[in-house]
Amino acid sequence: MASSQNDRSEGSGLKLDEFLCFAVYSANHAFNRVYQPLLQKLNLTYPQFIAMIVLWTEDNLTVGELGGKLFLQTNTLTPMLKRLEALEYIERRRDGTDERQVRIKLTTKGRKLQAKASDIICSVRSATELEDKQMAQMVRDIGALRHSLAGHGRS
Amino acid sequence: MASSQNDRSEGSGLKLDEFLCFAVYSANHAFNRVYQPLLQKLNLTYPQFIAMIVLWTEDNLTVGELGGKLFLQTNTLTPMLKRLEALEYIERRRDGTDERQVRIKLTTKGRKLQAKASDIICSVRSATELEDKQMAQMVRDIGALRHSLAGHGRS
DNA sequence: TTATAATATGTCGCATACGATATAATCGCT
């Protein structure tokens, strides 16, 4: 019959496992799944945690500057930053010189999180099962990939 | 004063650019941004496209089997598959032998998409600016990373 | 056999991401 239960047509030479995009896609989910339960102790989501890493390094950024570092736009960041503000980890305040800009400042509470984050970062680092050298190389390679993809179509 | 405009405290040795998780996170977004406008012609989102790649390779999978290949759960897949069904790219039907299972079958319309997808895949492949060898190596490395992260905590 | 456990899928709430669009502030040009 035409619609037997077991007809699995091998239709193409395209196998998902050979797609770089899928490797990145699924690895990103895997990171999320490792981080998420660890970050619950800090009341942070994984994207929020990444934003906090930036702020721990450089405080008092505008929303746009933060977005530049995260490769995210303000329509994504604004709601996230409002949640971080509700948690009292950051403050959002209009810049006095240019009222269009909103500056993000860590609160004391937000700054204190950094110590607890270190343990989590170490845990995840060990979960990757990579040597420092290999990890650094992957960071460079994947960063270059991101750059190529972002520059795609640019002059 | 305590709250000058320009106080940017260099607070830590943690730089976002050195995080493997962020490299993966931002590369994933970059892939999404390259694919998304190309996929609009097919009325597919990027995750939908990835699911279709699996179905083009192996038809008549259950929701669970598809999820196993995508590393996604049914609570994510069910709504997506309903949208693909609404687009008439797939059909969802309960398995006669085991009524718990839902089998996903490509429609003719869905099968036809594959030809158009090839061009898009080629475009993105060239946007990565990687040689075949390098790309294959990255796929292996990132796949191994995903595997390590997924196995984290298992016996 | 029949109550209970296990399995497969689905629903709901929440938090991203992003395109399209809105709003407000500043800039640039005359």
Add this chain to the structure above:
DNA sequence: AGCGATTATATCGTATGCGACATATTATAA
């Protein structure tokens, strides 16, 4: 000075992902 263009942020709608939970079907065991 003033007005149109630009810039910075925010709002809205849609589509993921996932935890928690609900439902239905099948398997298992007393």
